[in-house]
Amino acid sequence: MRRAPSTRNYQVLVLLVLLTAATWAQEGRGPSVTMAPVEAVTAPRAAQTMVTLDFRVGSGFHINSNAPKSEFLIPTALKLDLPTDIVLGKIEYPQGQDLSFPFSPDEKLSVYSGDFSIKLAVHPMASVNPGKYAIHGVLRYQACDNAQCFPPKTLPVSIDVKVVKQPTHGQGNPAQSPHVHN
Amino acid sequence: MSTYPNVEVKQEKPSWTCPSCGATSDKGVGPVAGDGSTGTVVCGACGASFPEVRAPEFPAPPDAATAPPQPSGRNPLVLVVVAVVVAGMLYFGFHMARRTDSDPPSVLGKSTPAPDFTLESLDGKSMKLSDFRGKAVALNFWATWCGPCKIETPWLVQLQSEYGGQGLQVVGVAMDDSGKDEIAKFAKEEGMNYPVLIGKEDVGDAYGGVPALPETFFIGRDGKIVGRIIGLKGRSDIEDAIKKALNTQASSRTPAAASEILQAQK
Numbered sequence: 001m002r003r004a005p006s007t008r009n010y011q012v013l014v015l016l017v018l019l020t021a022a023t024w025a026q027e028g029r030g031p032s033v034t035m036a037p038v039e040a041v042t043a044p045r046a047a048q049t050m051v052t053l054d055f056r057v058g059s060g061f062h063i064n065s066n067a068p069k070s071e072f073l074i075p076t077a078l079k080l081d082l083p084t085d086i087v088l089g090k091i092e093y094p095q096g097q098d099l100s101f102p103f104s105p106d107e108k109l110s111v112y113s114g115d116f117s118i119k120l121a122v123h124p125m126a127s128v129n130p131g132k133y134a135i136h137g138v139l140r141y142q143a144c145d146n147a148q149c150f151p152p153k154t155l156p157v158s159i160d161v162k163v164v165k166q167p168t169h170g171q172g173n174p175a176q177s178p179h180v181h182n
Numbered sequence: 183m184s185t186y187p188n189v190e191v192k193q194e195k196p197s198w199t200c201p202s203c204g205a206t207s208d209k210g211v212g213p214v215a216g217d218g219s220t221g222t223v224v225c226g227a228c229g230a231s232f233p234e235v236r237a238p239e240f241p242a243p244p245d246a247a248t249a250p251p252q253p254s255g256r257n258p259l260v261l262v263v264v265a266v267v268v269a270g271m272l273y274f275g276f277h278m279a280r281r282t283d284s285d286p287p288s289v290l291g292k293s294t295p296a297p298d299f300t301l302e303s304l305d306g307k308s309m310k311l312s313d314f315r316g317k318a319v320a321l322n323f324w325a326t327w328c329g330p331c332k333i334e335t336p337w338l339v340q341l342q343s344e345y346g347g348q349g350l351q352v353v354g355v356a357m358d359d360s361g362k363d364e365i366a367k368f369a370k371e372e373g374m375n376y377p378v379l380i381g382k383e384d385v386g387d388a389y390g391g392v393p394a395l396p397e398t399f400f401i402g403r404d405g406k407i408v409g410r411i412i413g414l415k416g417r418s419d420i421e422d423a424i425k426k427a428l429n430t431q432a433s434s435r436t437p438a439a440a441s442e443i444l445q446a447q448k
Contacts, residue, residue, distance in 0.1 A: 030393075072326040072360075072368055101414060104333045142327055147413030148394040149328040151357075 031061040031143035031150050040160040046126040048089055051159060053078070053118045055139065062111040063141040065096025069110050073142070074152050078118055080137030085128045086161065089121025102146060124163045135159040202230035293408070296321070296401045297388040301355065301379035304366050309353075309377055312405070317351040318427035319401040320420070321389075323381065325358035326368045328395040330414035335372045337417040341424055342376045348428055349403065352376035357386060357395060398423075402430030 036054040043049035057063055064073045082088050094117060096110030122135070138154040199205070205227035224231045296319070298312045311319070322338060324331035342352045356365045356378060369378045386392040389399060400409035400423040408430060409423040 070329075070332075072332070072364070073329065074327045101330055101333055103414065103416065107333070109329060144329060145413075147415075148330055148396065149325070150394050151325075152327070 031063075031145070031153075032058040033063060033139065033141055033143070033153075033155050034058075035139070035155060035157060038159050040132070040162050041122065042162045042164055043086075043122050043124050044164050045124045045128055045130070048121045048123045051120050051122055053120070053157065053159075054115065055112075055118065055155075056115050057113050057143070061143045061145050062099060062109075062113040063143045065110040065112055066093035067096065067110055069108060073109070074140070076112060076139065076141045078120070078137060078139050078157065080120075080135055080157070080159075082135055083133045085125040086133060086135070086163070087123040087125060089123050091121075092119040094118070122159075122161055124161070128163050130163050130165050133161045133163060135161060203228035293406050295405050296399060296407050297385075299382075299385045299388065301382060301385060304362065304369060304378045304380070309379060311353070311401075314351045314353065315405060316403055316432045317349045318345075318403055318424065318430065319399075320350065320352045320424055320427070321355065321399040321401060322352060323355050323357050323386065323389070323392045323395055323397045325356060325395050326360050326364055327358055331396040332372070334396055334414060334417075334420065335374065337420060339373055339375050341417075341421060345424055345428065350424055350428060354378040355381040355385065357381040357392060400424065400427040402427050404430050404433035406430070406433075 034056050038053060041049060041051050063076050066075050066077060068075050078091055080088055096112060098108045099111045100108050137157045139157055140152060140154050142152040143150050296311060298310060300308050300310045303309050320338065338352045342350060354374060354376060362380060365378065394413065396414065398411045398420065399407055402408045408427050411419060411423060
């Protein structure tokens with residue numbers, strides 16, 4: 001026997017329709033790059049800890065990779081301000097995907113689209129007091145769709161780092177960083 | 183009060199006959215559930231469950247096609263229709279807002295005078311748009327970091343060569359912050375054979391904000407806008423718009439300054 005949909009089913013449908021419309025509306029507002037929340041990173045002193053930052057480029061858009069194929073294009077780049085005595089190691093950018101604009105299929109671009117990750121090494125020096133620190137910075141990018149390009153933008157980036165003692169090392173230098181959080 | 187049974191069933195609880203086994207509530211085997219919280223009734227005799235709204239002891243709801251307008255908002259179909267309308271308004275509302283950002287102000291529609299401006303060229307000269315009065319102008323907003331701009335630049339160079347003798351003047355307005363040297367380097371590499379001006383935000387604002395590049399306005403010999411291309415289109419689209427601009431008659435009317443246009447918008 002066929003059952004009629006209940007009022008509750010209609011309410012769920014209504015909710016879905018509204019959510020879909022809101023999503024469409026958001027997507028229609030231009031290019032966007034977002035970063036997934038980063039859990040606090042535990043970093044032992046005098047050691048290197050890798051941190052992965054996950055980003056997402058809005059549907060229908062791309063941004064230049066860190067190594068675009070033209071000197072005039074603006075590379076995607078992470079710029080971070082680190083607390084005293086926490087050193088930033090190498091930043092590993094993913095390889096870009098080859099893409100070409102319509103009307104110029106032979107001219108390849110190197111871009112990120114969809115999801116991509118940037119890895120970086122955080123190295124608290126042995127002199128850092130254990131505690132919570134914050135690394136702030138920006139991801140600079142320049143987005144295009146398949147017909148036009150948008151001015152460069154920056155996305156704020158924030159990483160919480162919990163510096164812990166290195167078990168094999170003794171008590172470190174008690175020098176305080178001015179950026180320590182409590 | 184609604185005429186719908188899904189409301190009545192909770193209040194009056196009349197006799198009910200199970201469509202499956204025929205048992206009726208009069209004989210003590212009626213529905214054991216159906217308080218409205220689940221949306222179903224369950225036959226106490228055979229255990230079959232049915233949607234409350236289909237309970238057979240109530241008059242069947244009229245067909246949707248012949249149903250009179252419902253005075254109450256409880257009709258689920260009404261909810262869906264309202265949701266679709268609201269969703270549509272949300273969608274088009276946001277997109278109209280986006281259009282407002284990207285389209286020229288109404289004073290900049292077709293057949294309206296192109297806002298005049300004064301900008302510095304790569305060789306340090308001050309140039310006004312009105313300097314080109316009597317010519318058809320392709321006013322191309324671009325930037326060195328704009329890939330599609332790099333694709334269409336050679337087309338503009340070719341079209342300037344091809345139609346320059348007929349009165350075409352391509353004018354490039356560089357809208358990036360990369361500095362004059364970088365712009366000059368790009369212009370040299372691309373062999374740009376037309377004036378390249380260093381853009382300013384207020385000029386972009388006078389032309390609708392120019393939120394994305396490239397964007398080209400086609401201005402007739404009379405100083406009026408005859409066409410506009412947003413983003414990368416085909417060479418033939420640009421050529422068609424240029425021909426349209428060339429087919430206009432010159433006018434002695436002084437074009438409005440960009441600052442005047444911006445003032446009028448306020």
